[in-house]
Amino acid sequence: MLIVPEREIANLMTRAAAFDAVEQVFAAMAAGDAYNFPVVREAIGHEEALYGFKGGFDQAGLTLGLKAGGYWPHNLEKRDLINHQSTVFLFDPDTGKPSAMVGGNLLTALRTAAASSVSIKHLAPPDAKVIGMIGAGHQATFQLRAALEQRRFEKVIGWNYHPEMLPNIAKVAQEAGLPFEAVQLDGMVEADVIISITSAFAPSLMAGHVSPGTHIACMGTDTKGKQEVEAALLARSGVFTDEVAQAISLGEAQHAIAAGLISEGDINQLGAVINGTHPGRISPDQITLFDGTGVGLQDLAVAAAVVALAAAKGVAIKVDI
Structure with missing residues (x-):
């Protein structure tokens, strides 16, 4: 499995690349080639946080996975952290094995803006x-x-x-x-x-x-x-x-x-x-x-693009799991 830490994202993903990934996945969804799984999003009863999962499968791009994360409204004032926190997990659609874990905070901001x-x-x-x-x-x-x-x-x-x-x-x-x-x-x-x-x-x-x-x-x-x-x-x-x-x-x-x-x-x-x-x-x-x-497919599209770039540039961390 490859890990792409949050610290590497800014040097890998551009607004233009995020735009292209999101536009393509919207087109795939409308064509019936990609679909999202039902969203789970709940108040956890701690720190007034909302936490959940968004996932899906893009058959055209062979991208399978989910984003786990949510909104912690007091992060900035209490911890000097951004309020939205998330991580994207990708899986091999042929075998189900985990293929990548990607820091999702900047990716979420970029894909939301791209949408x-x-x-x-x-x-x-x-x-x-x-x-x-x-x-x-x-x-x-x-x-x-x-x-x-x-x-x-x-x-x-x-x-x-x-x-x-x-x-x-x-x-x-x-x-x-x-x-x-x-x-x-x-x-x-x-x-x-x-x-x-x-x-x-x-x-x-x-x-x-x-x-x-x-x-x-x-x-x-x-x-x-x-x-x-x-x-x-x-x-x-x-x-x-x-x-x-x-x-x-x-x-x-x-x-x-x-x-x-x-x-x-x-x-x-x-x-x-x-x-x-x-x-x-x-x-x-x-x-x-x-x-x-x-939608989860947006996150998966930009994460898959980042993983490919990170692997090509040698900044992805490989681990056995």
Whole structure:
């Protein structure tokens, strides 16, 4: 078995490589060549942590495995560790033997950012100029850097529950040579693309905060009860997701379906747009919304790419197990 420590990931995986891996796995899922296993995600009753497992099998890429990890909300303040902690395990699909263990923290950040970035590529207005960020934590910086590569944005606006964190995304905007403006939530009407990346259990972005033609990437809701946007917003939008079954059980769609505002048939796979079997955006004024719940196949795709690079560069640790 090969081990790729967390410390090696930054020198191996790029945003471009993560984007390609995620785009390919979305396409494979929509084509029926890859599938995710049911997600296990539970509150463990200790440190207010959420812990779980996401896994799957990509028959096209012959990638089998799982990611184990979760969210420890007090890590940063108590231990100077990031709140999301995870590890990816890969297995030989021919024999079932473990083939690799990979540090999953940076990979999770990169694949989550890649997923919203893929949605922007395929669904956002071609002439999008203003990008809005809801959330300014660790993951938000990855989201913004990846998104800025998909359109010729001219301005970044942002809102966060804790305004003192907004300099995190202001710095990314500055690095890209773009102006940044802190706004109230109703100021999001200026945005052509909005990324929401919080861990909230109550909506902040309301239907009235979004202008016609906007693309929204909802990236924080991945657990029953979580919610970042008003359910009525999904009813106004063309809704796309990584996996429909997961969206209706633990994504933003859970709330819109419970309220009777949309049905399962109203939700489309982003991979179908990538494959050309769904048209995607159907008019300049259509609001499109990507319900990014985070599927195990994304983690496996980027982990497999990292293992191949680590083996080629001689930085993977080989152990017998």
